[in-house]
Amino acid sequence: MPSIQRATAALLLVAAVAVAGCERAPAPAAAPTPTEPAQAVEQLIEDLRRNDFAAYARHSVPPALHARLDLAWNEGRTRWPLTELPLDDRLPAFISALAAPGAEKQLLTTYNRQFSGAGAELRSAASTLGLFATQYLRKEGDYSADERAHYAQLVAALSRWGQKAPLGDPQRARRTIPQLVAAARQTGLAGGPDTFRQLGMQRSLERFGPFFARFKQVLVTYGLDVDADLASARATLVERDGDRGRVRLDYTLAGQKIEAHLAVERHEGHWYLSDALRHAETQASAPAAPQPAAQPTR
Template sequence: MIRFPNLRALAALLLIALALVACRRDPPAEDASTVPGSPVAAVEAQAQALRANDLVRWSRLGLPPELHARTEALWNRRLAEATPPDPEEAREYADMMSRLMAPDAEQALLRDIEPKLVEFETEIAGQWPLMQATAGIFLNAAIEANTELSASEKSHGQELVSTLLGWAQPALFTDRARAREAIAALSATARELDLPTLEDARALEMMPAMEKGGIALAGIKQAAKAYDMDLDASLDGVEAALVSREGDRARVKVSYPLLDETISFEMDMQRVGEGWYSADAIRQAEADLAEAGPDPAEQSANPNAEPATTGAGSAD
């Protein structure tokens, strides 16, 4: 597979798009610790955080406080227990970041990928319709087979695949001016991140990692604009509406524009205390914590302690 720095950024963008929860953009009235009091307001608050590239706030609004604290503790525990990175992966990462952070990165990287762009034009462009169809079959099958996704998430992902494959045309990715603009955005982002080694990146605790993630998100948005994909415009243009609510459960429909299409999906929301959160996010966080098991250090310090629970299914 031909691997371009700009295509890597677009791949990251697609992952973010799959997790997009967006709505109308209004100036946020809450601070980072305020919990929205309705299902629609909860979706709106997370969308505003994404629009502002504030992943610290986005993460805090994404889970009930107690569950967020346990998730952060697990992140940091795994950080302390992690083995050193694979030497080859570390070398590749350091080489990539060194090239992106170099003073002449834009010119050097564009020069380096020029032969690959030519190869793409001559060898792949003619086969693109078949490759496009094959990619659609493969990606949709992978989404359908993913047991961690809900039915709504699968439908959303498959709708995204259809839209994005229709947009991904060879002429778009071989345009030198677009490549230059994307590389410049990625280079500036790498310098601002200032994580020259894989050890540096993997040493970040959860909240510092979210801060760096906000920088990366802003850079990915900028790089994607070179290819006519404006994620901020999608966040500005989408709407959220309450479909149903019964007690501590609700369902919200979210629609947003992407590449001249309108993408819609529904998400289940769950009330915990005074706040509303994605039911799938709660389920996935609890499953991750259950799989990880208790912290050995805490268990040895307090062997009679009962395992913590979120109380996610209860109301105030």
């Protein structure tokens, strides 16, 4: 397997480990509704810290757009806000593969054959992936200038982390793979995209929350403390002109300082990220997926 493919698969394996456990934490008391642009940004960050994707969805868009997105989800036209995650199109198949019978043995065999002890190659591939992703962000994708500048910093930080992380450590894999398989079977999300549609947006996001929580916990063992990085975030209002403004967001990621500038806008008294609204509107208006052609009967 080429080194880039191996690195990608190894990074996905680390992500997969995160589903172990899937326990639900009690919901905290509702926070006051933010009335200022910086407060709205910090609320979204807190949603991610609490692994509450259902709240994140509610706080990301106005109620009318949220209702349209919920309808689009029920019709199988979107999985927003999971569409904002890397490799979101592979997420249903990934969970189903983890929950499949015999997955523990297969994953351990695959890891031992392809990743175990390949630390040097994986470090080199992480560097290469970082370069490729940076080049992509410069020219491709539906990103604003602010997003490109922000994501380029994220890619650089994660690439440096990947060059140091013990992705080829077989002992970690042996400890975590059986847990992640068991947890995937507990999510109730296995079964492919139709399972997400049948559960609906609210229930699917509630089930995804523990998945994300374990993801962050396991990444700590690989040297990446996402919760600590989220806790470091500080949002500051830079400018405001009526119902539009700009917020500066400062935080650390894998030991690297990140500085992002975010456009915000106010609707019905609440502030939202302009880029998030743009992406959500695209998802709400997504056409239905083409149906497979019917097979002729004999």
